[in-house]
Amino acid sequence: TQLLEQSPQFLSIQEGENLTVYCNSSSVFSSLQWYRQEPGEGPVLLVTVVTGGEVKKLKRLTFQFGDARKDSSLHITAAQPGDTGLYLCAGSSPRDTGRRALTFGSGTRLQVQP
Amino acid sequence: EAGVAQSPRYKIIEKRQSVAFWCNPISGHATLYWYQQILGQGPKLLIQFQNNGVVDDSQLPKDRFSAERLKGVDSTLKIQPAKLEDSAVYLCASSLEADEAFFGQGTRLTVV
Numbered sequence: 316t317q318l319l320e321q322s323p324q325f326l327s328i329q330e331g332e333n334l335t336v337y338c339n340s341s342s343v344f345s346s347l348q349w350y351r352q353e354p355g356e357g358p359v360l361l362v363t364v365v366t367g368g369e370v371k372k373l374k375r376l377t378f379q380f381g382d383a384r385k386d387s388s389l390h391i392t393a394a395q396p397g398d399t400g401l402y403l404c405a406g407s408s409p410r411d412t413g414r415r416a417l418t419f420g421s422g423t424r425l426q427v428q429p
Numbered sequence: 430e431a432g433v434a435q436s437p438r439y440k441i442i443e444k445r446q447s448v449a450f451w452c453n454p455i456s457g458h459a460t461l462y463w464y465q466q467i468l469g470q471g472p473k474l475l476i477q478f479q480n481n482g483v484v485d486d487s488q489l490p491k492d493r494f495s496a497e498r499l500k501g502v503d504s505t506l507k508i509q510p511a512k513l514e515d516s517a518v519y520l521c522a523s524s525l526e527a528d529e530a531f532f533g534q535g536t537r538l539t540v541v
Contacts, residue, residue: 319471321471345528346528348528348529348530350532355534355535355537356534356535357433357520357522357532357533357534357535358472358520358532359532360529360530360531363528363529365528403471403472405471405530407528416462416474416477416484416485417462417474417528417530418474419464419471419472419473420471421469421470421471422470422471
């Protein structure tokens, strides 16, 4: 069974601070996605990383895929209250495993205080 | 482009009753997923369809849960009979590529 562990589970910071969220696994993934989920809504895709070592930027968010494609990080610069939400990483199994659906981590709940 | 539609948004039932959820995926998306998200946890896959065929239902509690996707478009997920531990948000998602899923708003089920 592939597991994704996210840390920290909870994070409460002040507006303007920087933060990093981690997503780790012992399994290799063909790709990894980051989602943000707000209360009462479904997860919304933020980014997909595919290549080991890949770095993607989305405004103040920077996503990195580990060289071995087993881990990823999300860094937010100058956090804003609008960044508040549940951040979920999800991995897609290598296609030769026959299992295609995403495996989700347990999430990091971020609260940004104004 | 219309997103994934789910209904109902909320449902409260008593234990041992049955309940059904409906999902209409994004047009053209061959892959459809049902996930269960218990409060404080990440989504857990229940079942994955490719068109109207089941790809993965290894984590579906088949003694009480069933799902179908007739004609390869809409899908329904049924629980019969419901238990207290089935209280959760049931999320439907669809995708063109297996790597990226687009989610509906979910159905929040409370079993009392």
